[in-house]
Amino acid sequence: MIDGHTKLFGFLAHPAAHSLSPLIHNTSFKVTGINGVYLAFDVTSAGLSDSLAAMRTMNIGGFNLSMPLKTDVIPLLDEVTPRAERLQAVNTVVNRDGRLIGDSTDGQGFIDALKANDITLDEKVITVLGSGGAGRAIISAAVDAGAKKVYVFKRTNDLFESRKEQLEAWSNVVEVLPYEDEELMIKAVDQSQIIANSTNIGMAGDKSLPVTPAVLNHLTSNHIVTDAIYFPLETPFIRAAKKQGSHTYNGIGMLVNQAAGSFLEWTGQRMPVDQVIEAVHEAVAQREKK
Known part of the structure; x- marks a missing residue:
C-alpha cells in the first residue's frame, strides 16, 4: 500500500510508456514487501537536467534510463562506476543522500x-x-x-x-x-x-x-x-x-537480470527473478497476441 513512507523509483526515457520496467520493479516490490513504487517518466535530453534536480530535491531513491539519456546523463552525475565509465553509458542511477551515482548493469x-x-x-x-x-x-x-x-x-x-x-x-x-x-x-x-x-x-x-x-x-x-x-x-x-x-x-533473462542489478543497488535486496521472469513472459506473450 502506498503511504507517506513509500520510496519512489522510476524510468526516464522518450517515449517511456512502452517500458516493462514498471512491471518488473513493482512486481519485485510486491513479492519482497518493500514499500516502494516505480513509475515511467517521459523525459527528453532537453529536460534531463531539470529532472535530475527534481530527483535530488524530492529524494527519489533511484532511476533507470534508456538511450540517448544513458550517455547524456553522465556529465550531470556526481560519480560513475568504472564499468559505466568504460562503456560511457549509465542505465542505473542511485541517489545516496543527494549524490547521484551512475552504474551500468546491462552486461x-x-x-x-x-x-x-x-x-x-x-x-x-x-x-x-x-x-x-x-x-x-x-x-x-x-x-x-x-x-x-x-x-x-x-x-x-x-x-x-x-x-x-x-x-x-x-x-x-x-x-x-x-x-x-x-x-x-x-x-x-x-x-x-x-x-x-x-x-x-x-x-x-x-x-x-x-x-x-x-x-x-x-x-x-x-x-x-x-x-x-x-x-x-x-x-x-x-x-x-x-x-x-x-x-x-x-532476451528476457538479460532484461530482468539487469533490472535485478538496479534493484539490489537501490534496496540492498535481491530481486525475486523467477517470479519476475514469469510476469514479463506473460506480458510479452499478451503483447504478441495484439
Missing part, C-alpha cells in the same frame, strides 16, 4: 542470465553480433567474466575503425571484425561456445536473420545462442538456432 544482466542456467564465460570463446549499446555491455562483461576470446562483428561504416580501437583497447582478448566477412564469421562461430546477437535484427515483425544461411549452418548442439531481443519471445534467429540443435535463450 552483468547478460552474465547473470547465463549463470542462472549454469553457464559461465570463464575461458569460453564468445562471438558477439553487433557493437551497439547492448553489444558493448555484453563485450565488457564478457571480458570481466574471464572470456578466453571475444569476437565482435560490426558493420563496416564510418564508425568501424574508432569502435574497433575502443573495444580492442579494453582487452587483448577482444577482436573486432567486419560483419560482412562471412568466412571470418564462420571461423569465429566454429571456435565459439556462445553466440550472442545484440543487434535489433529480428525484432517485432522483422523476419530477417542476423547471419547468413552459411553461418547458420555452422551452429550445432554444442553452441549456446542468445538474443538480446525479447519481443517476440522467439526471434527468427532463436528459431533457426533451435533447428540446428543449439541451446537458445531470448
Whole structure:
C-alpha cells in the first residue's frame, strides 16, 4: 500500500510508456514487501537536467534510463562506476543522500542470465553480433567474466575503425571484425561456445536473420545462442538456432537480470527473478497476441 513512507523509483526515457520496467520493479516490490513504487517518466535530453534536480530535491531513491539519456546523463552525475565509465553509458542511477551515482548493469544482466542456467564465460570463446549499446555491455562483461576470446562483428561504416580501437583497447582478448566477412564469421562461430546477437535484427515483425544461411549452418548442439531481443519471445534467429540443435535463450533473462542489478543497488535486496521472469513472459506473450 502506498503511504507517506513509500520510496519512489522510476524510468526516464522518450517515449517511456512502452517500458516493462514498471512491471518488473513493482512486481519485485510486491513479492519482497518493500514499500516502494516505480513509475515511467517521459523525459527528453532537453529536460534531463531539470529532472535530475527534481530527483535530488524530492529524494527519489533511484532511476533507470534508456538511450540517448544513458550517455547524456553522465556529465550531470556526481560519480560513475568504472564499468559505466568504460562503456560511457549509465542505465542505473542511485541517489545516496543527494549524490547521484551512475552504474551500468546491462552486461552483468547478460552474465547473470547465463549463470542462472549454469553457464559461465570463464575461458569460453564468445562471438558477439553487433557493437551497439547492448553489444558493448555484453563485450565488457564478457571480458570481466574471464572470456578466453571475444569476437565482435560490426558493420563496416564510418564508425568501424574508432569502435574497433575502443573495444580492442579494453582487452587483448577482444577482436573486432567486419560483419560482412562471412568466412571470418564462420571461423569465429566454429571456435565459439556462445553466440550472442545484440543487434535489433529480428525484432517485432522483422523476419530477417542476423547471419547468413552459411553461418547458420555452422551452429550445432554444442553452441549456446542468445538474443538480446525479447519481443517476440522467439526471434527468427532463436528459431533457426533451435533447428540446428543449439541451446537458445531470448532476451528476457538479460532484461530482468539487469533490472535485478538496479534493484539490489537501490534496496540492498535481491530481486525475486523467477517470479519476475514469469510476469514479463506473460506480458510479452499478451503483447504478441495484439
